[in-house]
Amino acid sequence: MIRFTWLQFRLRASAALAALAAFVVVLAVTGPHLASLYASSAIAGCHGGTCATAAYDFLSRLAITSPYPIVYELGSGLILVTPGIIGIFYGAPLIAREIESRTFALAWTQSITRARWLAVKLAMTGLAAMAVTAVLSLSYTWWADPISKAVGLGGGYNPPFTGGRLSSVIFATGGIAPLGYAAFAFALGTAAGALIRRTVPAMAVTLVIFAVAQITVPLVVRPHLIPPDHKITTIQSAALNFGNLTATVVPGQPGAWIISSAALNAAGHATSALPAACAGATGLKAQSPGPCMTSLGYKETITYQPASRYWPLQWLETAGYLALALAMAGLCFWRVGRRVS
Amino acid sequence: MNLVIDAAGLGKQYGRRWALRDCSAAIPEGKVVGLVGPNGAGKTTLLHLAVGLLAPTSGSIKVLGANPGEDAAQLGRVGFVAQDTPVYPRLSVAAHLRMGAWLNPKWDTELAERRIGELGLDPHQRAGTLSGGQRAQLALALAISKRPECLILDEPVASLDPLARREFHRSLMEVVATQGISVVLSSHLIGDLERVCDYLVVLVASRVRLAGEVSDLVSSHCRLSGPRRDASSLPANQEIIEESHTDRQSTFLVRTADPIHDPAWTARPVTLDDLVIAYMSRPTAPERTGRPTLKVMS
Numbered sequence: 001m002i003r004f005t006w007l008q009f010r011l012r013a014s015a016a017l018a019a020l021a022a023f024v025v026v027l028a029v030t031g032p033h034l035a036s037l038y039a040s041s042a043i044a045g046c047h048g049g050t051c052a053t054a055a056y057d058f059l060s061r062l063a064i065t066s067p068y069p070i071v072y073e074l075g076s077g078l079i080l081v082t083p084g085i086i087g088i089f090y091g092a093p094l095i096a097r098e099i100e101s102r103t104f105a106l107a108w109t110q111s112i113t114r115a116r117w118l119a120v121k122l123a124m125t126g127l128a129a130m131a132v133t134a135v136l137s138l139s140y141t142w143w144a145d146p147i148s149k150a151v152g153l154g155g156g157y158n159p160p161f162t163g164g165r166l167s168s169v170i171f172a173t174g175g176i177a178p179l180g181y182a183a184f185a186f187a188l189g190t191a192a193g194a195l196i197r198r199t200v201p202a203m204a205v206t207l208v209i210f211a212v213a214q215i216t217v218p219l220v221v222r223p224h225l226i227p228p229d230h231k232i233t234t235i236q237s238a239a240l241n242f243g244n245l246t247a248t249v250v251p252g253q254p255g256a257w258i259i260s261s262a263a264l265n266a267a268g269h270a271t272s273a274l275p276a277a278c279a280g281a282t283g284l285k286a287q288s289p290g291p292c293m294t295s296l297g298y299k300e301t302i303t304y305q306p307a308s309r310y311w312p313l314q315w316l317e318t319a320g321y322l323a324l325a326l327a328m329a330g331l332c333f334w335r336v337g338r339r340v341s
Numbered sequence: 342m343n344l345v346i347d348a349a350g351l352g353k354q355y356g357r358r359w360a361l362r363d364c365s366a367a368i369p370e371g372k373v374v375g376l377v378g379p380n381g382a383g384k385t386t387l388l389h390l391a392v393g394l395l396a397p398t399s400g401s402i403k404v405l406g407a408n409p410g411e412d413a414a415q416l417g418r419v420g421f422v423a424q425d426t427p428v429y430p431r432l433s434v435a436a437h438l439r440m441g442a443w444l445n446p447k448w449d450t451e452l453a454e455r456r457i458g459e460l461g462l463d464p465h466q467r468a469g470t471l472s473g474g475q476r477a478q479l480a481l482a483l484a485i486s487k488r489p490e491c492l493i494l495d496e497p498v499a500s501l502d503p504l505a506r507r508e509f510h511r512s513l514m515e516v517v518a519t520q521g522i523s524v525v526l527s528s529h530l531i532g533d534l535e536r537v538c539d540y541l542v543v544l545v546a547s548r549v550r551l552a553g554e555v556s557d558l559v560s561s562h563c564r565l566s567g568p569r570r571d572a573s574s575l576p577a578n579q580e581i582i583e584e585s586h587t588d589r590q591s592t593f594l595v596r597t598a599d600p601i602h603d604p605a606w607t608a609r610p611v612t613l614d615d616l617v618i619a620y621m622s623r624p625t626a627p628e629r630t631g632r633p634t635l636k637v638m639s
Contacts, residue, residue: 001444102423102425104394108410109394109423110444111413111414112416113410
């Protein structure tokens with residue numbers, strides 16, 4: 001069954017594997033030069049406060065040095081969509097196409113039980129999906145290492161090099177999380193195909209559910225995988241977004257992921273409007289609302305995940321997605337075992 | 342007698358609809374069995390239940406004495422050719438044979454290659470580009486090369502042209518002659534089956550209406566025609582399958598083990614075709630009582 005799965009898989013995987021290999025080659029060719037740019041920049045000899053400036057200079061220059069911005073964005077885009085593509089084009093047809101083209105009657109009447117047929121198909125294709133995503137995400141993480149270091153030093157103000165490791169997109173394209181996404185998307189596609197029994201509708205359902213998961217998890221689930229920390233700080237003009245009084249950085253916690261923040265007035269009520277007394281302070285002296293608000297008794301409350309929780313959050317999210325993938329696989333076994341014809 | 346298919350009270354329900362309901366059938370081993378019935382009679386459902394592609398909703402079915410598809414060994418004992426003979430369109434003929442070899446421990450490589458050679462199929466051709474007849478032959482080659490004890494075919498020739506049908510049946514007869522395995526094949530047309538079958542099962546609305554050796558069935562039925570008479574006047578040992586009347590004349594198709602003695606009748610033999618159509622169109626289980634019992638005086 002392993003050989004037969006490979007025979008069928010080979011037909012449909014060659015184009016995708018070629019595209020992946022091409023991208024890895026691009027990373028391999030441009031990566032060493034990126035590393036040498038980093039090594040020869042002012043970051044190498046920086047200490048204390050000069051590091052942020054050096055990192056800012058490095059990233060500003062990189063943002064206008066072809067091909068780094070485009071490879072950076074292409075890479076993260078590719079890692080974000082690969083699990084979805086796997087789910088849609090390898091998961092959804094796995095069972096649905098056998099039913100649609102009636103070949104299940106051929107496949108399931110060979111001298112091999114259906115459970116074994118499905119186990120081999122799921123395991124081989126699923127592991128291949130995870131391996132492909134792992135190669136992609138690891139090579140990209142290696143390639144982007146100088147950039148993430150510079151962002152970590154506080155130099156990330158120029159697009160596209162802005163987000164820290166815990167920001168939604170960077171988190172989803174680094175570490176081991178993409179493996180979890182790939183396993184989940186593949187199993188989701190397969191289960192959708194087994195339940196709907198038609199390839200194209202199963203593909204559409206896979207796309208919708210996976211997209212919804214990718215949007216809601218960073219917004220709703222990831223912030224609470226570990227109970228977030230809270231902090232009440234003094235108002236610091238440099239760390240405040242005056243439009244709605246949210247915090248832009250957590251004082252003393254570089255790289256922390258801010259989940260929510262608000263200003264508290266002297267009575268302790270949350271507010272998003274600049275007090276009238278301080279409104280006049282804007283305009284000419286843009287930085288002065290901070291001291292003004294502080295003098296009125298305002299403080300800033302911040303809910304956040306510290307940067308040190310990157311790996312615990314990665315593991316938890318990946319484990320969650322793998323558990324969902326196993327549940328989906330279980331659904332496939334149940335459905336196929338009930339003889340879908 | 343050992344049974345290829347032994348079904349008792351078998352039913353399969355999809356939602357609220359019963360595809361097969363309360364079907365009981367005992368099909369003997371060592372025959373070429375034709376399963377005939379109109380579309381929707383439940384033939385495909387019955388055969389899918391027999392190869393384990395479906396699980397019964399009610400009742401039970403045994404194939405060669407075991408539960409269909411219960412393990413790999415049982416799957417290996419039954420060869421199946423599905424309706425419209427599906428194959429993997431993007432895989433070559435040779436790849437299908439490799440699939441067979443990999444997935445069936447009893448695979449007969451020599452037999453498979455010989456069959457493909459005899460059919461003149463190019464091993465490198467993609468199965469999707471084969472003609473309907475060639476595809477059916479490939480499906481048959483795959484089903485027999487796993488060396489099953491019985492072969493089940495679901496309307497294998499329904500979509501083939503007459504020449505391809507004859508070729509397919511010739512291949513099937515060769516298999517039967519050389520391997521001596523039990524065969525069950527279905528069709529909604531008796532014409533597809535009468536040349537190849539020696540046993541016939543007529544299935545109408547999940548019920549077996551008629552089952553038996555083809556030669557017995559033909560010899561135990563005859564068509565009587567003569568002056569107009571009422572059905573109730575026929576002797577009780579003549580089971581009336583079909584009757585038709587004009588003003589002056591009556592024609593009956595009857596089943597009887599005994600010779601026809603009434604001189605008023607002209608008795609003619611029936612064809613298998615007539616017989617099957619008569620049973621298919623017969624209302625369910627007619628009960629007639631109070632008919633005369635005739636005794637042969639000697």
